[in-house]
Amino acid sequence: MKKVYVLSQNIFSPLGTTAKENFDALCKNVTGVKVHQDPQQSEVPFCAALFEDLFFKKQQAPFTRFENILAASIEDAVKLAGIDTKAADTALVLSSTKGNISLLEHQPVTEVLKQEIGLTASAQKLARHFGFQNKPVIVSHACISGTLAIITAKRLLDAGKFKTVVVAGADVISRFILSGFQSFHAVSDELCRPFDAQRKGINLGEGAATLVLSTEVPASAEPIMISGGGVSNDANHISGPSRTGEELFMAIDRALKEAGSPAAAIDFISAHGTATLYNDDMESRAINLAQLQEVPVNSLKGYYGHTLGAAGLLEAVISIESLGNNTIIPTKGYEEPGTVMPLNVCRELIRKPIRACLKTTSGFGGCNAAIIIEKIKDRQQ
Structure with missing residues (x-):
């Protein structure tokens, strides 16, 4: 690969x-x-x-x-x-x-x-x-x-x-x-x-x-790569997401395995976070199944709205910028915990060394996708 x-x-x-x-x-x-x-x-x-x-x-x-x-x-x-x-x-x-x-x-x-x-x-x-x-x-x-x-x-x-x-x-x-x-x-x-x-x-x-x-290595000191990806489907409902989160977890798990990264290597999660009742609950279940509930998570929908076919790309770009600037963007609009499973929702701008991000998305028809974005340092290229 x-x-x-x-x-x-x-x-x-x-x-x-x-x-x-x-x-x-x-x-x-x-x-x-x-x-x-x-x-x-x-x-x-x-x-x-x-x-x-x-x-x-x-x-x-x-x-x-x-x-x-x-x-x-x-x-x-x-x-x-x-x-x-x-x-x-x-x-x-x-x-x-x-x-x-x-x-x-x-x-x-x-x-x-x-x-x-x-x-x-x-x-x-x-x-x-x-x-x-x-x-x-x-x-x-x-x-x-x-x-x-x-x-x-x-x-x-x-x-x-x-x-x-x-x-x-x-x-x-x-x-x-x-x-x-x-x-x-x-x-x-x-x-x-x-x-x-x-x-x-x-x-x-x-x-x-x-x-x-x-596949060409860029000249930057700390190149960023897309190291893994996974896709799954709920087979649950034409518009309603899974009630268990197991299927999004499958996509996350596949992305982590392809990247060769343990869950502990993830520094933050760029979630889909649509602010609908069922999507946010489903994501909270999936993130907990992946043992990532302590990892800072954000949603960018309060800044951009849901940009549909651009959303996964746009939010991946912000994740790349976050890695390059060692900065995690907060979740605009979030004030009080409200998901069925606990999440570490980012409330304020966080500046700290970060190396790996999990980006998740879900959509109508029960589709789910996840990618791992990593900043490379002291790693064979």
């Missing part, structure tokens, strides 16, 4: 256009979530992290709103990595849950539009724009899409199919998406409270994130 290193990363969100800008905003406790009153999106006020319209007035043709934020994120990450996207050993992996579905709300349904809303169309458009020679890989698997895209890229690199893979994910919020979550009575009308006793639902968010992964 090859070692898979992080060459560069980007987040393009309402909090900033680079990974550093986003991480700095989180360190200052800045959130992109606020109350919106937009009749085109919802008949009632809703809390979400959305882009200002000003950005999209400058969007590049022929890209859509969704494709524009992806292109901006990929462009920055590729530039930082200094890679040649036209190289035969470089590939693109794209993750999203909804893609261009919002176009159906504003345009007549034609055969051309039916083609354009497909993720294949977006992936091909972006691949042509950046000059990728290989056919792009698309990952669309509910809310684990971003994390699963990282695992997919790792497996392609492990298998020797490519030397470098650009992994990008994005979603934008539309009336269709918002109304779907509202129909589940899962949307909070205030800032969400992951793992808190008073939690009452999610905030949605939009954004894009990109990781450039490679």
